[in-house]
Amino acid sequence: MNENAIQRSALVYIGVILVFLYAPLLVMMLMAFNESRINQLPIIFDLVWFERLAQNDRLIAATSNSIILAGTTSVIATVLGTFASLGLNATGRRGKALLQLFLIPPITIPWLIFAVALLIMFFWLRVDRSLVTLMFGHVTVQIPYVILIVSARFATVDRSYEDAAASLGAPPLRVFLLVTLPLILPAVVAAFAFAFAISFDNFVVSYFLSPPGVSTLPIEIYTAIRTGFTPEINAVSTIVFVISVVCVIPAARYLRFNFN
Amino acid sequence: MTNVTLENIEYRYANVPAADSVSLDIQSGEFFALLGPSGSGKTTILRLIAGFIKPQAGRILMDGEDVQELAVYKRQIGFVFQNFALFPHMTVEQNIAFGLESQRVPRQLMFERIHNVLEMVQLQGMQKRRPSQLSGGQQQRVAFARAIVTEPRVLLLDEPLASLDRKLRVEMQVELRQLQQRLKITTLFVTHDQEEALTLADRIAVMQTGRIEQVGHPLDVYARPHNRFIGEFLGLSNLFTGQIIGYAEQHAVVQLPNGLKVRAQNNERFGVGDSVQMIVRPEQMVITTDKPVSSQHNSMRAFIGHISFAGVSLTYHLYGDQQIALTVFEQSSLNPTPPALGTQVFVSWLPDYTVILNDAPGAAVSAPGRAVQNAAPGRIPAARQTSAR
Numbered sequence: 001m002n003e004n005a006i007q008r009s010a011l012v013y014i015g016v017i018l019v020f021l022y023a024p025l026l027v028m029m030l031m032a033f034n035e036s037r038i039n040q041l042p043i044i045f046d047l048v049w050f051e052r053l054a055q056n057d058r059l060i061a062a063t064s065n066s067i068i069l070a071g072t073t074s075v076i077a078t079v080l081g082t083f084a085s086l087g088l089n090a091t092g093r094r095g096k097a098l099l100q101l102f103l104i105p106p107i108t109i110p111w112l113i114f115a116v117a118l119l120i121m122f123f124w125l126r127v128d129r130s131l132v133t134l135m136f137g138h139v140t141v142q143i144p145y146v147i148l149i150v151s152a153r154f155a156t157v158d159r160s161y162e163d164a165a166a167s168l169g170a171p172p173l174r175v176f177l178l179v180t181l182p183l184i185l186p187a188v189v190a191a192f193a194f195a196f197a198i199s200f201d202n203f204v205v206s207y208f209l210s211p212p213g214v215s216t217l218p219i220e221i222y223t224a225i226r227t228g229f230t231p232e233i234n235a236v237s238t239i240v241f242v243i244s245v246v247c248v249i250p251a252a253r254y255l256r257f258n259f260n
Numbered sequence: 261m262t263n264v265t266l267e268n269i270e271y272r273y274a275n276v277p278a279a280d281s282v283s284l285d286i287q288s289g290e291f292f293a294l295l296g297p298s299g300s301g302k303t304t305i306l307r308l309i310a311g312f313i314k315p316q317a318g319r320i321l322m323d324g325e326d327v328q329e330l331a332v333y334k335r336q337i338g339f340v341f342q343n344f345a346l347f348p349h350m351t352v353e354q355n356i357a358f359g360l361e362s363q364r365v366p367r368q369l370m371f372e373r374i375h376n377v378l379e380m381v382q383l384q385g386m387q388k389r390r391p392s393q394l395s396g397g398q399q400q401r402v403a404f405a406r407a408i409v410t411e412p413r414v415l416l417l418d419e420p421l422a423s424l425d426r427k428l429r430v431e432m433q434v435e436l437r438q439l440q441q442r443l444k445i446t447t448l449f450v451t452h453d454q455e456e457a458l459t460l461a462d463r464i465a466v467m468q469t470g471r472i473e474q475v476g477h478p479l480d481v482y483a484r485p486h487n488r489f490i491g492e493f494l495g496l497s498n499l500f501t502g503q504i505i506g507y508a509e510q511h512a513v514v515q516l517p518n519g520l521k522v523r524a525q526n527n528e529r530f531g532v533g534d535s536v537q538m539i540v541r542p543e544q545m546v547i548t549t550d551k552p553v554s555s556q557h558n559s560m561r562a563f564i565g566h567i568s569f570a571g572v573s574l575t576y577h578l579y580g581d582q583q584i585a586l587t588v589f590e591q592s593s594l595n596p597t598p599p600a601l602g603t604q605v606f607v608s609w610l611p612d613y614t615v616i617l618n619d620a621p622g623a624a625v626s627a628p629g630r631a632v633q634n635a636a637p638g639r640i641p642a643a644r645q646t647s648a649r
Contacts, residue, residue, distance in 0.1 A: 163341070170362045183349065
């Protein structure tokens with residue numbers, strides 16, 4: 001096989017993978033613009049489901065709950081996780097390896113198990129389910145990811161920048177704020193975006209820990225599908241998809257942004 | 261104007277000594293070079309003085325004051341890193357302003373000083389550029405400007421020219437020397453490049469495996485190396501072994517294995533009957549075709565094995581009796597028609613340039629020192645520094 005043929009088959013292969021990944025999303029988005037209630041073909045373009053969505057207070061409330069929840073928990077998790085990475089970085093090599101080892105299980109344990117554990121703990125502590133428990137659960141799930149992402153960046157930042165800043169008369173806090181933080185900022189932003197995504201589409205933890213009467217978008221979609229599917233779900237999913245892509249593209253570009 | 265004193269400094273990385281009982285006295289205003297192969301501990305010394313690491317034993321004094329408990333940011337040092345370590349997220353101006361802002365210099369004065377230092381390093385108009393938009397030489401200048409604008413007590417330079425290409429490096433050496441002389445800052449310069457150390461420094465210290473082997477004026481260390489490692493690290497050399505058989509006037513008379521007697525600078529460590537090693541620099545040797553230069557010279561008959569031409573100089577590789585290999589440099593202009601290969605010639609050199617080394621023959625020589633016999637033909641010392649890395 002010559003080089004061109006290899007390249008062509010590689011492209012075809014990746015194309016197939018992409019179709020596999022995007023076909024369901026594409027179907028969903030097309031149906032969001034389809035007039036038919038039961039996803040009938042041919043597609044007749046209509047924005048009726050978006051109009052219905054605008055009048056669906058439950059779905060709107062759930063979406064805004066999700067955004068507020070993801071926003072606050074991501075900020076908390078990013079701040080806590082970034083300082084944890086900073087601390088991790090300051091420990092010795094062996095301590096760092098051990099601590100990082102302990103970060104892996106919370107990521108690999110299924111969220112279902114984690115959510116049940118949280119629920120049992122709150123029950124044992126006699127803490128009622130509330131917005132606070134819900135946020136607590138989300139932050140717990142987000143933090144390990146934040147630490148891993150920010151720590152990975154820390155490992156690549158040359159210590160000589162910090163040494164240079166100190167040699168120029170900057171005390172430790174000034175070194176951190178003016179040199180270290182800007183250098184790890186891409187990772188902090190990426191970690192925030194990641195944490196936001198984790199919270200926003202988390203179903204299990206929210207389902208177990210949310211107080212009665214409070215619903216997030218994933219819970220609302222789940223409930224809607226169980227009680228009777230309407231294409232409004234397609235419409236809201238399409239909006240969420242577009243917003244996610246728009247948010248993630250700059251984050252991904254920022255991650256790859258090379259200072260040198 | 262600050263002098264720096266190191267007293268019996270010890271520093272080990274996991275039991276590998278990087279500073280092994282190092283004592284140094286750097287005068288105020290002096291340009292001092294720490295020279296050695298990689299891993300010899302020279303950068304460690306610099307980092308210890310800066311305060312990035314703390315000695316496990318010994319004291320560091322600045323103007324007689326112990327700085328053990330003084331944090332890096334209070335030491336008033338200027339440090340130029342090998343990779344420059346310019347803050348990538350700041351402009352040239354912001355980089356240079358960083359130290360002045362830390363010192364709370366008033367804004368008006370700050371911009372004045374930034375302006376002046378940029379003029380000094382010839383980077384006017386580059387204020388708003390980012391480090392990534394600068395060439396290697398410009399980055400080096402910014403790093404230097406950033407380090408000196410705060411008027412540090414001591415300037416520490418960690419191989420600042422190593423990443424520049426050869427031509428630029430030589431230019432920057434000259435500029436660096438001129439700037440340092442103008443500013444009169446006590447400067448410690450780390451390099452593995454012997455030419456650079458010899459060109460720039462008032463004094464040099466040659467380091468090996470954490471120890472300081474010799475300290476002195478560059479010419480003196482070059483001409484009178486204490487041991488084979490120093491001799492070979494500082495440049496190409498001809499090495500002889502022999503036995504002291506007596507004295508003639510102030511010179512020792514040494515008999516080579518082939519019976520030839522040569523006179524050498526006396527070394528008080530050795531007496532009659534001792535086996536010794538001697539070193540002669542290739543540029544101190546003269547080649548003549550009919551007879552030795554004079555009876556004042558040591559001389560040896562040899563055959564021309566190979567001649568290499570490198571612009572300003574010719575390098576002769578010759579073979580004497582018993583396969584003694586010799587290397588001789590000659591200015592190209594002195595000899596437009598060098599003798600043909602295989603010609604028998606006389607190699608002459610003065611006893612004063614024949615130095616008896618402190619180490620006895622057979623003494624272990626660690627890397628990168630290596631016997632002249634193994635030196636690749638056709639190399640000049642400048643080429644050697646690459647093999648010495």
